Amino acid sequence: MHNVTLIKGDGIGPSIMDQAVKIIDASGAKIHWEEADAGMAAFNKFGTPIPDATLESIDRNRVAFKGPLTTAVSEGFRSINVELRKKYDLYANVRPAKSWAGVQTRYSDIDIVIVRENTEGLYAGLEHYLTSKRDIAESLAVVTRHGSERIVDYAFKYARDNNRKKVTVCHKANILKYTQGLFLETAKEVAARYPDIEFDSKIIDATCMHMVMNPQQFDVVVTTNMFGDILSDLTAGLVGGLGLIPGANIGADAALFEAVHGSAPDIADKNIANPTAVIMAGVMMLDHLHEHEAANKVKTALEKVIAEGKYVTPDLNSNAGVGTDVMGQAIIDAMA
Structure with a gap:
């Protein structure tokens, strides 16, 4: 069983992270999720964008799976992402960009x-x-x-x-x-x-x-x-854009996996956010945890759903235009 700190984030973060977690769980990977807070949601709740409890969770687990966080421009906390990278010496940022069948570019x-x-x-x-x-x-x-x-x-x-x-x-x-x-x-x-x-x-x-x-x-x-x-x-x-790009932040003894796009507050709670980037970040996390079979299952199912273009969010196919939750379920179904 792998213990992973789960930070759902701000804006569209909770909706896309919920789908990513469901998909990873359905892959058969043995993950115990330890939910923690960060970002503006944490600031509004605890008065700090990175509560001590969140850092303590990452200290224990050494692996975190994170949704997008809101960082104020020109004022306030400099960058939560930068602080986490510095604290855990996550010196390598890895961002793969690969063409997708079904995405016109x-x-x-x-x-x-x-x-x-x-x-x-x-x-x-x-x-x-x-x-x-x-x-x-x-x-x-x-x-x-x-x-x-x-x-x-x-x-x-x-x-x-x-x-x-x-x-x-x-x-x-x-x-x-x-x-x-x-x-x-x-x-x-x-x-x-x-x-x-x-x-x-x-x-x-x-x-x-x-x-x-x-x-x-x-x-x-x-x-x-x-x-x-x-x-x-x-x-x-x-x-095809940031909605398709995952990111991994790797250190000697800790790692953080995330979508690299922003929190998109303008479409939060509208059930239209594309979960692809954070799902692929989850694939990178599974490979890091040596859950290679599960990683391959998720990646193959996601590629199939995007290539078919029937159950994808509006940014991928405006004619299909299903919700984030429907796309997530389609990926789970494709794994089966």
Whole structure:
């Protein structure tokens, strides 16, 4: 039995997480869900977006399954997601983007995995005002050899473990010669340990252009924090949007799995939210827990339902346009 901290989140979070939990339970995986609070719902209830009880649950279980959380812009708590990643040193953010049969996009054969360094760079949160008038602000980008080495090593191990052929490191070392230069230099050193995996490096702006013009050239892409954030949204656009993209945050002894889209309060409680992203995050979690048979059952059933297009939410097929709950039940039925 696997103990997992379940955080349903804000907005559409509870509705899509309820379906994901039902589907994972129906897969035969042995999961004991320990529900905990976080986000605006937790703030309204307890006066804090991350109650101590939630952290204690993650401390015990070391695996969390999380719905989208609302973070206030420019005020209040900086980011619950960032705080969780820092506290549990979840240094690797993994976001696979793969084409779906039944989802119309410009491309039909995309299969790219973004591996993003999750704790350093400009998102380290080291920023301040330089004047008392607050008219000049400064952010510091932190890149360490340790952080660079472990994320690039993770990307190569991921490629080897998942029968991937190529790792591309994305950087801006031509301009940021110290921070990005250190990242690129370290990546080259790590790549030498994996002669069986093809290694490539590209400047970040050129990467964005090439991903739009010829995305099939990319396999596993590893990069620093902010660049990874941007590239993972770009690859989501190639395959149909954030509603189809899962995310895993992996550390040495803890992991957090989530949909990467927002809480979408405008469609909360309307039973129209697409649960695909969080279901696929659940698939990643099952693989992490070595529940590979259950993971494959869920993924295969979800692919079947989306390909058929009959029992999917309006964003996937406006002519079908069933509810979140009907789509969830269709996936359970497809597993049977």
